Structures are given as C-alpha cells and as structure tokens.
Amino acid sequence: MSVANQEIQGVLENYKSAVFEKDVEKYVSLYASDFHIYDCWDDWECVDRSQWTESTKEWFHGLHEEGVLLKVEFHDVAAEENLSLAFIRCNVTFAAYNQSGEKLRQVTNRFTFGLRKENETWTISHQHSSLPINGETGKGIFNRK
Numbered sequence: 001m002s003v004a005n006q007e008i009q010g011v012l013e014n015y016k017s018a019v020f021e022k023d024v025e026k027y028v029s030l031y032a033s034d035f036h037i038y039d040c041w042d043d044w045e046c047v048d049r050s051q052w053t054e055s056t057k058e059w060f061h062g063l064h065e066e067g068v069l070l071k072v073e074f075h076d077v078a079a080e081e082n083l084s085l086a087f088i089r090c091n092v093t094f095a096a097y098n099q100s101g102e103k104l105r106q107v108t109n110r111f112t113f114g115l116r117k118e119n120e121t122w123t124i125s126h127q128h129s130s131l132p133i134n135g136e137t138g139k140g141i142f143n144r145k
Helices: 003-021 024-028 047-065
Strands: 033-036 071-083 084-096 103-118 122-130
Touching: 003 024, 003 071, 003 084, 003 103, 024 033, 024 047, 033 047, 033 103
Parallel strands: 033 122
Antiparallel strands: 071 084, 084 103, 103 122
C-alpha cells in the first residue's frame, strides 16, 4: 500500500472512530472547508459546515440518548488517487449495539467519497450516500445481499 493509500485508509479509520466515539468535532474535521454532501437521510444535500455540524450533533445525541454504540464497517473499498485528489467507492455498514454488545439493527449504504488534500491532509470534499430502491415497493434496500 502506498503512503497515499495509507493516508486514505486513515480517513476511513478516523470516520469509524469518530462515529463510535460520537465525537462531533473529530467527525466534522474530516470534511474539507468547502464540502458537498448528498445524503440519503432527511436532507437532500448539505454544503454548510454549521448545518453539517448540527446534523451530526443531532445524530450522535440520538445515539447517546438511546444508549447505542454505532460501529461502522467499510466493505468492497476501491480507491484511486493522485497527488491531490482521491476517489473512494464502498459499502458502509452502520451496526447499532446496546451496552451489553447485542446487535440491535444495521443498515448498509453505498458511499462515494471525493477527497482533496488541504494543508497536506486528506479531507472529504464530496460525499454521496445512496440506497438501491426496490422497483416494486419503492422502498430503500438497507442491507447488502
């Protein structure tokens, strides 16, 4: 693995740990100064750091109130990069556990990340999450086959 790939893997590891720790500052710091997010939950898109920070606070607060530990796993990760830009596509599983370690639920989303170097650090400048839609029901498919 090249240094750039190790650094990119570090972004994914920091994403996982920020979510597990419910660390809003750590999570939001992963994003570039001028990011663009297409999310499949609630808001269609987000380009405003204060809005993203508030959404993250609400998400993590909800997890805290529920007493849930959220573990993130990345699957089928494919990355390409040059000196200043990187592209990652993957499936991301969010699994919720109670304090006893019992799995309560999980969902898997498809993610695409566009990363850019800012101050010699990889940051997420674009994020797109999606779910396939069942053609018969019109409902999102939340788990991989």
